[in-house]
Amino acid sequence: xxxxxxxxxxxxxxxxxxxxxxxxxxxxxxxxxxxxxxxxxxxxxxxxxxxxxxxxxxxxxxxxxxxxxxxxxxxxxxxxxxxxxxxxxxxxxxxxxxxxxxxxxxxxxxxx
Amino acid sequence: xxxxxxxxxxxxxxxxxxxxxxxxxxxxxxxxxxxxxxxxxxxxxxxxxxxxxxxxxxxxxxxxxxxxxxxxxxxxxxxxxxxxxxxxxxxxxxxxxxxxxxxxxxxxxx
Numbered sequence: 001x002x003x004x005x006x007x008x009x010x011x012x013x014x015x016x017x018x019x020x021x022x023x024x025x026x027x028x029x030x031x032x033x034x035x036x037x038x039x040x041x042x043x044x045x046x047x048x049x050x051x052x053x054x055x056x057x058x059x060x061x062x063x064x065x066x067x068x069x070x071x072x073x074x075x076x077x078x079x080x081x082x083x084x085x086x087x088x089x090x091x092x093x094x095x096x097x098x099x100x101x102x103x104x105x106x107x108x109x110x111x112x
Numbered sequence: 113x114x115x116x117x118x119x120x121x122x123x124x125x126x127x128x129x130x131x132x133x134x135x136x137x138x139x140x141x142x143x144x145x146x147x148x149x150x151x152x153x154x155x156x157x158x159x160x161x162x163x164x165x166x167x168x169x170x171x172x173x174x175x176x177x178x179x180x181x182x183x184x185x186x187x188x189x190x191x192x193x194x195x196x197x198x199x200x201x202x203x204x205x206x207x208x209x210x211x212x213x214x215x216x217x218x219x220x221x222x
Binding site (some may be wrong): 033040041042043044048058059090097098100106 | 146158202204
């Protein structure tokens with residue numbers, strides 16, 4: 001089954017404790033991206049990647065890092081999480097940057 | 113800052129009626145337009161894409177695009193309670209970034 005898989009689905013943690021949210025897709029997609037969704041603000045892009053070892057900042061990259069060492073994986077790293085990073089996070093992928101994106105099930109992060 | 117605007121709603125329609133959802137965008141050279149449906153607590157799901165002016169129909173859904181007016185809409189015919197969700201308009205801008213509106217909440221009353 002074609003899918004984008006995120007882990008964990010839910011996480012409650014504390015300020016400053018490094019965390020990684022994993023994202024993996026099995027569709028051989030080149031383009032992957034991370035979004036955060038906050039009430040009233042819609043989906044905002046954090047980072048995107050057009051292919052292996054090619055990543056770039058989206059609209060709200062501060063406080064986040066990503067890497068793309070393999071085509072299927074695109075982890076989101078919060079080196080020192082803060083409460084303002086409490087949000088619902090989605091990973092998405094598509095064949096290329098021109099095609100509509102398919103979303104993972106989401107990760108709800110709470111930073112206390 | 114490029115923007116995609118949607119009325120937050122809720123838009124309430126009776127079962128069987130036509131629901132009309134609207135979206136405007138600011139980037140005049142945008143070429144690709146998408147409608148996603150998002151149920152509460154779930155991920156966005158692509159339901160329509162449209163790339164040229166006019167109407168595009170898929171089952172009960174019709175997307176309409178007017179690039180001159182920078183306006184895209186989604187019509188849902190014979191609305192069902194299962195259509196109750198938030199509908200997100202997304203526009204791919206001139207730098208190929210996908211920009212989302214904040215969504216319109218649709219309620220279909222049985």
